[in-house]
Amino acid sequence: MKIQEYIDSGILETFVLGVASEEEVKQLLYMKTKYPEVNEALQQLEQDMEKLAADMAITPPPGTWYKIEKDIEAIIPHQENTPQLFKNGSSHKSRTRKGNDEYIEVEGESSHMRLHKAWRWVFAAVFILGKIFLGFAIYFYLENKHTQEQIQELKTEIRQLKNK
Amino acid sequence: MLFGYIVEVVKNETLAGQYLAAVFKDVSNQLDEFSKLNTSEFCLLQAMARKKLEDFFKNSNRPEGVLTVYENKHIRQMTPQQQFVFCGIHWHGKSVQALSAELDIPEDGIRKILKDCFIVIRRID
Numbered sequence: 001m002k003i004q005e006y007i008d009s010g011i012l013e014t015f016v017l018g019v020a021s022e023e024e025v026k027q028l029l030y031m032k033t034k035y036p037e038v039n040e041a042l043q044q045l046e047q048d049m050e051k052l053a054a055d056m057a058i059t060p061p062p063g064t065w066y067k068i069e070k071d072i073e074a075i076i077p078h079q080e081n082t083p084q085l086f087k088n089g090s091s092h093k094s095r096t097r098k099g100n101d102e103y104i105e106v107e108g109e110s111s112h113m114r115l116h117k118a119w120r121w122v123f124a125a126v127f128i129l130g131k132i133f134l135g136f137a138i139y140f141y142l143e144n145k146h147t148q149e150q151i152q153e154l155k156t157e158i159r160q161l162k163n164k
Numbered sequence: 165m166l167f168g169y170i171v172e173v174v175k176n177e178t179l180a181g182q183y184l185a186a187v188f189k190d191v192s193n194q195l196d197e198f199s200k201l202n203t204s205e206f207c208l209l210q211a212m213a214r215k216k217l218e219d220f221f222k223n224s225n226r227p228e229g230v231l232t233v234y235e236n237k238h239i240r241q242m243t244p245q246q247q248f249v250f251c252g253i254h255w256h257g258k259s260v261q262a263l264s265a266e267l268d269i270p271e272d273g274i275r276k277i278l279k280d281c282f283i284v285i286r287r288i289d
Contacts, residue, residue: 010275013282017253018211019260029201046204048285052238053165053206060167060184061177068185075189 006031007041016045166209172233173217173255187213214257221257238285249274250281 014020015028031038166187170180190212191198198208233239233255239247248267252258264271 010279013278018214056168057165058168
């Protein structure tokens with residue numbers, strides 16, 4: 001089936017109105033991901049539906065949202081889900097008011113730091129270089145010590161020769 | 165917007181409020197659908213409301229003419245047949261098959277009529 005024929009078939013309209021069959025929905029979701037024209041046509045229809053709904057919108061009576069909120073809160077087990085951090089209130093001030101602007105103050109509790117994985121190679125290189133420098137330092141220290149001893153021996157020999 | 169749709173269907177603001185609450189309570193169970201389908205949130209909410217209203221649609225003996233939507237500027241511009249199909253599906257909860265049988269028009273024909281209805285809606289600002 002050609003894409004335009006599919007778009008013109010009216011299946012998209014039945015989907016937007018919620019009366020498409022399961023098979024039609026499956027096919028539409030496939031077509032939507034595969035063909036941008038189908039997705040575009042669907043978005044246009046959704047906009048049309050929203051336009052129609054906005055035109056006929058009615059403000060719910062006062063208190064409706066409060067009731068819905070209460071109903072939703074009743075089905076959410078708050079005690080178990082509230083993080084310990086916010087339950088105690090401890091050292092964190094979650095909300096601060098300055099002037100007329102209300103904003104949320106964010107303060108990190110964790111003492112851990114997140115780094116990009118690439119840093120592990122940097123750390124490995126620094127570790128290996130550190131070991132190499134330490135090896136060189138020990139080697140030169142011992143070499144220097146040995147040279148000093150040799151110089152000392154030579155000085156003693158020269159003094160002995162002078163005395164003879 | 166959703167409240168307006170439900171009120172138009174049930175014609176009772178208290179009952180509509182209860183349906184609205186039922187829809188929003190169900191949103192947490194449908195979060196996967198919201199992310200998976202990647203479609204308009206309003207249309208998904210409306211589809212959810214439609215599902216909740218299924219029993220109401222089945223048990224309601226409302227006559228066709230009781231809808232106030234016929235005064236709507238978009239609906240007014242539709243032909244009587246387009247109005248019958250669009251309103252039948254959207255506000256009376258009829259299926260394409262039911263309308264096809266009722267109007268003695270093939271299902272493809274009903275879908276074409278629906279398409280024309282959307283053209284009318286799009287044409288009017």
